[in-house]
Amino acid sequence: MHGRILGGRYELIEKIGGGGMAQVYKAKDQLLNRFVAVKILRQEFIDDDEFVKRFKVEAQSSAGLSHPNIVSIYDVGQDDTIQYIVMELIDGITLKEYIVQNGHLPWDESINIAIQICSAIEHAHKNHIIHRDIKPQNILMTDTGVAKVTDFGIARAVSASTITLAGNTIGSVHYFSPEQARGGFVDEKSDLYSIGITLYEMVTGKIPFDGDTPVAVALKHIQDTPVSPMTLNESIPAGVNDIIMKAIKKDQNVRYQKASELLEDLNLVLNQPGGGFVEDEEDVGFSTKRIKTVDEIGLINKNFVTDKDKQKSDLKKKEKFKYWIVGVAAVILVALITYISYLIVVKVVFPPSGEYTVTNYVGKNINDVKQELDKAFIKYNIKPEFSSLVEKDIIISQNKLPGDILKQKGFEEIGLVVSSGANLITMADYAAKDPRVVRKELEDLGISSANIIEKQVFSDDVETGLVVDTAPKFNEQFKLTDTITINVSKGPKVNLATVPDLFGKTLAQAKSILKTAKLVVGDTFPNNGDTYFDKIVKQSPSAGASVKEGDPVNIYFKTNQKVVTWIVSLTNPGSYTDPLNVMLVITPSDTNVSKTTFNEQRNKNDFPLYFSIPVPSNGSTKAEVYINSVLYTSKIVK
Numbered sequence: 001m002h003g004r005i006l007g008g009r010y011e012l013i014e015k016i017g018g019g020g021m022a023q024v025y026k027a028k029d030q031l032l033n034r035f036v037a038v039k040i041l042r043q044e045f046i047d048d049d050e051f052v053k054r055f056k057v058e059a060q061s062s063a064g065l066s067h068p069n070i071v072s073i074y075d076v077g078q079d080d081t082i083q084y085i086v087m088e089l090i091d092g093i094t095l096k097e098y099i100v101q102n103g104h105l106p107w108d109e110s111i112n113i114a115i116q117i118c119s120a121i122e123h124a125h126k127n128h129i130i131h132r133d134i135k136p137q138n139i140l141m142t143d144t145g146v147a148k149v150t151d152f153g154i155a156r157a158v159s160a161s162t163i164t165l166a167g168n169t170i171g172s173v174h175y176f177s178p179e180q181a182r183g184g185f186v187d188e189k190s191d192l193y194s195i196g197i198t199l200y201e202m203v204t205g206k207i208p209f210d211g212d213t214p215v216a217v218a219l220k221h222i223q224d225t226p227v228s229p230m231t232l233n234e235s236i237p238a239g240v241n242d243i244i245m246k247a248i249k250k251d252q253n254v255r256y257q258k259a260s261e262l263l264e265d266l267n268l269v270l271n272q273p274g275g276g277f278v279e280d281e282e283d284v285g286f287s288t289k290r291i292k293t294v295d296e297i298g299l300i301n302k303n304f305v306t307d308k309d310k311q312k313s314d315l316k317k318k319e320k321f322k323y324w325i326v327g328v329a330a331v332i333l334v335a336l337i338t339y340i341s342y343l344i345v346v347k348v349v350f351p352p353s354g355e356y357t358v359t360n361y362v363g364k365n366i367n368d369v370k371q372e373l374d375k376a377f378i379k380y381n382i383k384p385e386f387s388s389l390v391e392k393d394i395i396i397s398q399n400k401l402p403g404d405i406l407k408q409k410g411f412e413e414i415g416l417v418v419s420s421g422a423n424l425i426t427m428a429d430y431a432a433k434d435p436r437v438v439r440k441e442l443e444d445l446g447i448s449s450a451n452i453i454e455k456q457v458f459s460d461d462v463e464t465g466l467v468v469d470t471a472p473k474f475n476e477q478f479k480l481t482d483t484i485t486i487n488v489s490k491g492p493k494v495n496l497a498t499v500p501d502l503f504g505k506t507l508a509q510a511k512s513i514l515k516t517a518k519l520v521v522g523d524t525f526p527n528n529g530d531t532y533f534d535k536i537v538k539q540s541p542s543a544g545a546s547v548k549e550g551d552p553v554n555i556y557f558k559t560n561q562k563v564v565t566w567i568v569s570l571t572n573p574g575s576y577t578d579p580l581n582v583m584l585v586i587t588p589s590d591t592n593v594s595k596t597t598f599n600e601q602r603n604k605n606d607f608p609l610y611f612s613i614p615v616p617s618n619g620s621t622k623a624e625v626y627i628n629s630v631l632y633t634s635k636i637v638k
Contacts, residue, residue, distance in 0.1 A: 041083040068446035069120035071150040096136035104205030116147040122259035134194035135175040181218035196247025204232040239275030358404040379413035384420040392421035422479040458493035501543035522552030570607035589619035
């Protein structure tokens with residue numbers, strides 16, 4: 001498959017995964033110039049209408065879902081006999097691999113991952129899609145900790161006929177709900193059971209039910225009671241333990257009924273790990289009782305009893321009857337007293353029911369409204385919801401209109417949607433990464449591309465073109481609606497300085513002027529220690545030139561020495577390429593010490609060059625000119 005192009009567009013690069021139905025390849029989308037994942041139905045199934053149908057159902061089910069925690073579907077097609085789906089490429093590992101790497105995860109990290117999974121499943125359920133195969137192998141984890149649900153290969157639209165056929169169960173038996181294992185009715189609560197099993201594995205590192213065969217595991221889902229997660233890991237808070245045990249109840253009616261209910265408790269437990277808020281009902285059911293046979297109860301027992309034994313038996317029966325009558329009378333008396341006391345207390349403490357007029361609660365603090373409703377004996381239901389526009393604990397909406405009349409202590413309740421504040425995300429460390437990769441990861445979190453800004457900044461430490469840092473910074477929290485700035489390195493900042501005019505200044509004055517200009521004194525000529533009061537007659541670089549801060553400036557003083565001007569022309573310019581490095585070395589006869597008095601870059605059209613050669617009294621100076629470190633010409637100056 002490597003190198004093959006599907007649909008004239010998707011070039012297969014390498015295989016990156018696979019399952020029972022399909023294989024997954026990393027591919028290059030040649031049209032949009034991006035990497036994608038391509039899921040290809042295994043060749044052994046292309047003639048199987050049932051498998052092809054399931055494969056297409058995945059595309060149809062997933063393509064309509066748009067959520068930051070669901071792998072996006074870009075395209076679906078067929079090339080010859082190859083059936084394929086083009087999906088978002090996730091750079092990461094599966095949740096199963098992540099759990100195996102760590103043994104088990106911290107409870108708060110597990111809850112955050114479960115919130116993302118549950119949020120994705122809630123979105124699917126709202127679109128009438130049941131996943132039916134939630135398991136850590138179908139959850140992908142990005143490098144930034146974002147969970148992505150994938151593989152809706154066995155999902156089906158919710159309908160009255162949503163039944164898993166016996167003998168044709170699909171998915172992973174370790175994460176099956178009891179109704180899936182029985183081949184019964186499968187609905188949203190089946191996905192919530194699988195999320196509970198997945199959360200169980202995250203916090204303990206173990207699955208609650210295991211066995212030698214799939215059938216053995218399925219039977220355990222139906223019959224066995226799982227070991228409490230707290231028993232396996234004592235660090236798990238009670239609230240987390242309660243959520244898991246409710247999610248994996250065998251009876252669908254006493255589990256979480258909706259993803260929103262589970263999501264609400266998952267958010268609450270982050271602030272209240274001790275629990276106390278999980279509403280748990282005992283499993284309701286009827287046990288089967290075996291009735292004994294006639295022989296077993298002794299109705300046809302052929303043995304004889306004596307008259308004495310019969311008299312003793314009758315006496316015991318009379319005594320038992322007497323005690324039974326006394327007991328019943330006592331129970332009736334206690335019940336009567338309790339009932340009368342109840343009526344008295346209710347009359348005093350709870351006045352007769354009246355009517356309550358609903359007002360507008362939107363914009364009010366939920367704690368104030370709860371006090372008001374409790375005082376009026378009005379029931380209410382609170383649903384938390386993330387909001388970047390409304391402050392935490394402020395009511396966003398209500399299901400009863402202002403002016404509606406409710407009975408005090410009645411059964412009807414007011415539904416209140418309350419802000420949980422902004423859904424905050426912690427900024428990852430993007431230093432030294434490609435800004436295009438960073439932008440893609442931020443967009444995958446759900447941030448609009450219009451809210452992502454790139455800014456060029458100087459950096460001495462980060463290579464040009466890579467990310468220096470972000471705003472907000474690493475480990476800071478931000479909202480999905482915030483503007484994110486990616487600071488990209490444009491290399492180190494070079495500060496330039498302008499060379500001042502030093503003509504006529506002394507050495508002391510020159511040092512002070514150069515220091516102010518953020519430059520330093522270079523070589524001085526002559527350098528015989530007698531130039532303190534001499535005036536500068538020449539400098540290099542010349543006044544007005546732009547150089548880097550900290551560069552040296554060579555200075556020349558007027559002395560009593562004889563100075564001879566030497567004119568050097570470039571006789572063979574064709575042999576050189578601009579720029580040329582020109583260096584003048586002089587050796588006075590009185591010291592025989594060689595000095596470099598000129599070392600600069602010049603272009604060919606700068607020639608001829610004029611050099612001032614100092615000559616000692618009654619002596620001479622040997623002058624040598626080097627071009628590109630090669631001796632070009634020399635002269636003895638007298």
